[in-house]
Amino acid sequence: MNKTNVSKLNAFYAQSGGVTAVINASACGVIETARKHRGRIGKVYAGRNGIIGALTEDLIDTGKESDAAIRALRYTPSGAFGSCRFKLKSLDTNKREYERLIAVFKAHNIGYFFYNGGGDSADTCFKISQLSNAMGYPLQAIHVPKTIDNDLPITDCCPGFGSVAKYVAVSALEASFDVRSMMATSTKVFVMEVMGRHAGWIAAAGGLIESHGIPVVILFPEIEFDRAKFLARVAKLVKSHGYCTVIVSEGCHNADGSFLAEQGSRDAFGHAQLGGAAPVVANMIKEALGHKFHWAVADYLQRAARHVASKTDVKQAYELGQRAVQLALKGHNAVMPTVERISDVPYKYKIGVANLADVANVEKFMPRDFITKDGFGITEKCKRYLEPLIQGEDAPKYKNGLPVYVTLKNESVAKKLPAFRLK
Amino acid sequence: MNKTNVSKLNAFYAQSGGVTAVINASACGVIETARKHRGRIGKVYAGRNGIIGALTEDLIDTGKESDAAIRALRYTPSGAFGSCRFKLKSLDTNKREYERLIAVFKAHNIGYFFYNGGGDSADTCFKISQLSNAMGYPLQAIHVPKTIDNDLPITDCCPGFGSVAKYVAVSALEASFDVRSMMATSTKVFVMEVMGRHAGWIAAAGGLIESHGIPVVILFPEIEFDRAKFLARVAKLVKSHGYCTVIVSEGCHNADGSFLAEQGSRDAFGHAQLGGAAPVVANMIKEALGHKFHWAVADYLQRAARHVASKTDVKQAYELGQRAVQLALKGHNAVMPTVERISDVPYKYKIGVANLADVANVEKFMPRDFITKDGFGITEKCKRYLEPLIQGEDAPKYKNGLPVYVTLKNESVAKKLPAFRLK
Numbered sequence: 001m002n003k004t005n006v007s008k009l010n011a012f013y014a015q016s017g018g019v020t021a022v023i024n025a026s027a028c029g030v031i032e033t034a035r036k037h038r039g040r041i042g043k044v045y046a047g048r049n050g051i052i053g054a055l056t057e058d059l060i061d062t063g064k065e066s067d068a069a070i071r072a073l074r075y076t077p078s079g080a081f082g083s084c085r086f087k088l089k090s091l092d093t094n095k096r097e098y099e100r101l102i103a104v105f106k107a108h109n110i111g112y113f114f115y116n117g118g119g120d121s122a123d124t125c126f127k128i129s130q131l132s133n134a135m136g137y138p139l140q141a142i143h144v145p146k147t148i149d150n151d152l153p154i155t156d157c158c159p160g161f162g163s164v165a166k167y168v169a170v171s172a173l174e175a176s177f178d179v180r181s182m183m184a185t186s187t188k189v190f191v192m193e194v195m196g197r198h199a200g201w202i203a204a205a206g207g208l209i210e211s212h213g214i215p216v217v218i219l220f221p222e223i224e225f226d227r228a229k230f231l232a233r234v235a236k237l238v239k240s241h242g243y244c245t246v247i248v249s250e251g252c253h254n255a256d257g258s259f260l261a262e263q264g265s266r267d268a269f270g271h272a273q274l275g276g277a278a279p280v281v282a283n284m285i286k287e288a289l290g291h292k293f294h295w296a297v298a299d300y301l302q303r304a305a306r307h308v309a310s311k312t313d314v315k316q317a318y319e320l321g322q323r324a325v326q327l328a329l330k331g332h333n334a335v336m337p338t339v340e341r342i343s344d345v346p347y348k349y350k351i352g353v354a355n356l357a358d359v360a361n362v363e364k365f366m367p368r369d370f371i372t373k374d375g376f377g378i379t380e381k382c383k384r385y386l387e388p389l390i391q392g393e394d395a396p397k398y399k400n401g402l403p404v405y406v407t408l409k410n411e412s413v414a415k416k417l418p419a420f421r422l423k
Numbered sequence: 424m425n426k427t428n429v430s431k432l433n434a435f436y437a438q439s440g441g442v443t444a445v446i447n448a449s450a451c452g453v454i455e456t457a458r459k460h461r462g463r464i465g466k467v468y469a470g471r472n473g474i475i476g477a478l479t480e481d482l483i484d485t486g487k488e489s490d491a492a493i494r495a496l497r498y499t500p501s502g503a504f505g506s507c508r509f510k511l512k513s514l515d516t517n518k519r520e521y522e523r524l525i526a527v528f529k530a531h532n533i534g535y536f537f538y539n540g541g542g543d544s545a546d547t548c549f550k551i552s553q554l555s556n557a558m559g560y561p562l563q564a565i566h567v568p569k570t571i572d573n574d575l576p577i578t579d580c581c582p583g584f585g586s587v588a589k590y591v592a593v594s595a596l597e598a599s600f601d602v603r604s605m606m607a608t609s610t611k612v613f614v615m616e617v618m619g620r621h622a623g624w625i626a627a628a629g630g631l632i633e634s635h636g637i638p639v640v641i642l643f644p645e646i647e648f649d650r651a652k653f654l655a656r657v658a659k660l661v662k663s664h665g666y667c668t669v670i671v672s673e674g675c676h677n678a679d680g681s682f683l684a685e686q687g688s689r690d691a692f693g694h695a696q697l698g699g700a701a702p703v704v705a706n707m708i709k710e711a712l713g714h715k716f717h718w719a720v721a722d723y724l725q726r727a728a729r730h731v732a733s734k735t736d737v738k739q740a741y742e743l744g745q746r747a748v749q750l751a752l753k754g755h756n757a758v759m760p761t762v763e764r765i766s767d768v769p770y771k772y773k774i775g776v777a778n779l780a781d782v783a784n785v786e787k788f789m790p791r792d793f794i795t796k797d798g799f800g801i802t803e804k805c806k807r808y809l810e811p812l813i814q815g816e817d818a819p820k821y822k823n824g825l826p827v828y829v830t831l832k833n834e835s836v837a838k839k840l841p842a843f844r845l846k
Contacts, residue, residue: 015604050607078597082606082607086608170826174730177499177500181501184471185475208824294722296723296724297718297719298719298724300597300598303601304600308731392824398815400810405597405635
């Protein structure tokens with residue numbers, strides 16, 4: 001690992017991509033830890049709306065926030081400084097942007113760059129570290145993992161995932177109890193659509209309710225959708241149990257690669273924007289089997305659901321932010337703190353570290369042996385993996401019936417450079 | 424109020440219509456209170472799958488359940504004995520069914536009938552009371568209110584509603600924080616569809632997050648949908664705040680009465696089965712204003728969400744079940760215990776009683792002065808009404824990351840009558 005000398009420099013923190021119930025817990029870990037090392041780290045700036053804030057020199061001075069406000073980040077979902085979907089491509093293609101970032105860092109005496117995101121931002125973080133090195137600017141770039149998709153390599157899990165998994169399992173359990181109550185004369189199949197474009201980790205969490213006696217069918221993005229096999233499975237479960245619950249991943253696709261439901265538009269990263277697989281599946285069941293259905297699309301509700309977050313997830317999100325700062329203070333560069341699992345039961349882990357060179361552009365899918373042979377469920381091995389990640393509750397405080405979530409002041413830092421036009 | 428003499432008779436309890444997060448809390452109130460009066464009330468039987476259980480003489484002996492299991496009902500969403508959508512029409516049309524009910528009650532020495540449901544079951548309960556009276560069979564029929572739609576008259580609110588309202592407000596708050604994080608480069612409008620076919624009470628709960636600074640547009644079933652006005656409102660909020668959240672009721676409809684989204688099928692009560700207004704609204708915004716959107720349809724998740732239930736709601740659900748038994752023991756017939764609000768702040772209420780003759784077939788819509796003049800929001804008066812109903816948390820216990828919900832043994836009572844064929 002690349003080590004550089006450190007002195008009292010400022011830090012820059014940015015949130016990237018889709019936000020989660022616990023990304024602010026990582027922000028809390030970064031800022032609280034930096035505040036404990038005021039002799040080494042000066043200001044902690046945050047990018048307003050992620051990396052765009054760095055490009056446009058729209059920096060937030062987190063020093064203006066009280067300790068109580070920063071502490072409250074641990075309990076607040078979403079990205080408190082704003083996030084963005086803005087992918088920096090290769091150093092050649094986006095040379096202008098990369099050089100601008102270094103210029104902004106230089107202007108504000110920023111020596112530590114903490115980038116909190118998924119695979120795309122790990123890649124950006126790595127490239128910025130390479131460029132600063134090439135340009136002779138002493139920057140330490142540390143990636144803080146975050147993605148509900150749980151698809152980063154090396155780390156055992158990704159902050160944000162455990163809470164979505166808990167939300168999905170709790171919601172599916174509750175809705176399944178509901179359907180079971182109604183099946184005699186009404187709804188027999190409940191279809192719940194969950195996020196996960198390429199990897200079925202989130203959908204897999206629905207399988208955790210099987211141990212509560214619920215008949216579940218999971219449609220993973222890793223398994224090609226087979227209409228006949230799927231309908232036969234649903235028919236069988238409704239016959240044996242009177243009802244069943246279907247968890248369908250937004251990334252579920254046909255043999256020809258087409259998604260069960262595409263809205264046609266694409267996001268800034270060029271990914272198809274999905275939604276609506278649940279009604280497609282539900283209507284398919286109604287037409288083929290005649291069963292009355294209900295369907296839900298949880299969408300943002302699942303990733304924002306801090307009220308039912310996993311305590312394990314919140315803790316790890318915080319610790320990874322904390323460790324990122326500790327790694328920086330130890331002189332590390334181009335690394336990402338990771339969760340290293342030591343044992344399943346009792347669940348034990350430690351915080352490790354990975355080189356970004358090994359993280360960038362690698363997507364971690366569900367191992368085939370986590371999915372049952374028929375492709376519709378999760379194996380015991382998968383359950384052993386998932387169960388620790390949803391353990392524990394860490395409810396926010398409530399006031400007047402609603403959770404107390406913090407909205408920061410987000411005061412701007414004075415600009416020092418000419419304006420920069422985003423293309 | 425009609426009073427009859429009481430002696431040691433058995434009781435029959437049934438759950439009707441769509442279940443809720445707290446209908447089992449009412450069951451708990453009924454059964455625990457009956458158990459405290461063993462000298463007056465013999466067995467408490469429950470209908471397997473609601474009133475169908477009575478018609479088919481498929482009775483459950485709740486006496487086989489431990490005190491701990493009955494206590495756990497208070498924390499368990501859904502209908503523990505099964506519910507049904509099975510509407511008994513007029514005494515003439517369904518004479519055969521009404522007479523069968525009386526025959527089953529007679530065969531099992533049932534003198535108390537507790538029917539836990541919404542408007543339709545209040546009507547059924549009232550008719551059964553009339554018929555038993557006409558037939559000279561001494562039955563006391565007590566209705567226990569339950570409906571997430573909050574549309575029963577006389578009672579200030581209906582058990583089930585407060586918890587859905589809390590779910591909607593909490594979820595909308597969390598998702599709005601999410602959108603606010605993403606608005607710079609991505610999602611600017613979040614559309615959340617909620618239940619409420621005719622009455623906008625549930626949608627109204629979304630308005631409670633305005634005091635957290637969230638720009639919200641609500642589409643009520645009480646207000647005809649006006650596309651141009653709606654789009655202008657969304658455009659204005661996105662301009663002023665950068666984003667907005669839309670809460671759309673499933674019952675939102677056009678001037679010609681057509682729903683924004685109809686799936687075409689109808690349920691056993693002849694109501695259109697709705698779903699999918701959210702994607703319709705979201706795509707409308709995208710086409711007209713170009714804003715990137717996300718949408719969610721909470722469906723069963725909202726009414727099953729015991730994990731985030733309102734403590735006030737759980738308490739009232741229990742107390743209404745409890746009071747139903749107390750009313751029966753006092754000799755009441757054809758009545759329904761109600762919530763009578765005494766004051767908003769501090770919230771005070773008492774349990775009152777209404778005659779079923781005044782309850783049956785009356786639907787309570789949102790008063791016009793609960794909705795803002797422009798039709799897109801809630802007034803201060805509405806907020807004062809709603810806020811107490813979502814107060815307090817009453818989380819279930821968790822084990823291995825999931826809530827501990829009880830599944831009863833539901834042991835059958837031996838049949839005494841010839842089989843009855845449901846038409």
